[in-house]
Amino acid sequence: MSSAHDAGPGREVLTSDDISRALRRIAHEILEGNRGAQDLVLLGIPTRGAHLARRLGDALRQVEDVEVPVGSLDVTMYRDDLRHQPTRAVEPTHIPPPGVDGKVVVLVDDVLYSGRTVRSALDALADLGRPRAVRLAVLVDRGHRELPVRADYVGKNLPTSHSERVMVRLAESDDGDEGVRIAAPPAQEGTP
Amino acid sequence: MKHLLSIADLSAQEIRAVLDTAVSMHEVQRRDVKKLPTLRGRTIINFFFEDSTRTRSSFEIAGKWMSADTINLTGKGTAISKGESLRDTVLTIDAMGVDMIIVRHPASGAPRQIAEWVDCSVVNAGDGTHEHPSQALLDAYTLRAALGDLAGRHVAIVGDLTHSRVLRSNLLCLRALGAQITLVAPPTLMPSGIDSWSTADGFATSYDLDAVLPTVDAVMMLRVQRERMSGGYFPTAKEYAVTYGLTARRLALLPEHAVIAHPGPMNRGLEISAEAADAARSIVLDQVSAGVAVRMSILYHLLAGEGNDQ
Structure with missing residues (x-):
């Protein structure tokens, strides 16, 4: 679809079609691991994780x-780096009506990097209830973990160096542009 | 943002950011466990030199729900009653290492003066007849929740305008969000110099409530502040209620969709009738409910990010 035009810096590692295939495979893996769909709840971490969660639901x-x-x-309110960054915008939290108590919650995010976002998500989840189990699905695992966190479902393992940037673009949030690119460092580190 | 002293210090973008974050904080308010770790280890002093129910309690609840340590002080019972100056008192508090002082003071401008003395963040929780920015933000939040985007919406602000700090903050806040404003009051309660002010800031004034009501999307009734009046502003309370109160008769003049707001506390039977206060279109209790969420958002924007570290 959008892989034809080679916009943006760096090297494309996942095209729009690759993303769709990865999500379809993850959907199969989730159903296999859970032996069906009973008690499943998908919670995406805004912004792009929320879009991926919706696609995974589809x-x-x-x-x-x-x-x-x-x-x-x-x-956002659970991050441990709030004081080291400019004030972040807070995105909406929406928990589907049955809640998370006793459910198998699959957290969905675009990039797994330090693991700190996932730690924040586990804390946030604990304030909302007590899931029976929590799983983690990510589109890209780029390594460099700083906490004992691993993903249960991975779209693509992407070996990177610390200084490289991984850019995930999804049609919903990036003006119809879509794909995962990896680029050498300018000013800032990736967007975990 | 380090301080919240006046709405005039905020850009429209900053106002919208505070209101947007408040939407998420409102969601927290509906949870069983109302606790976020965001401000762990931060200390907030509520320093109130005037009485307050909702502002002080909602700032305190907002701080506690975000895991800050909150402490309440009043003018009475502090060293101020032993003759210590305001400056020495706030410098003492600042020296203890607090992160924020939330201050209400009868003197207009006191919070800004305090902000110049101390290193920590200062929030104006109402100063004299000057401003009450957190109230204006929660009023805007509630109106936005009821009406949608406020650009082009018509809001009438009615009542004791001379003594109202809520008016000044609300006027600035609603104008920044693009609302059309008409101020309605008897001539004695119109602030002096209102004509040059209204021309400069682009709002209308009127002495005739009946003529304004059919055109509004929201009407905000302000409290008649009898404690700040030395008399002579209107002949009797009864006459005020008939000419400028939102009576049952006037309710019928409002368009179908229009809502009724009041920052509280209400003088029932004076500026607002029981019929209006308890009407289905009254958003008075929504304002109170939004108070905590909006104040959580204010604390977040002032204390959470890096630029706010001392």
């Missing part, structure tokens, strides 16, 4: 014709 519907509750979980 993929689950296509695979098994099931309606899995999809929501979003903003972790």
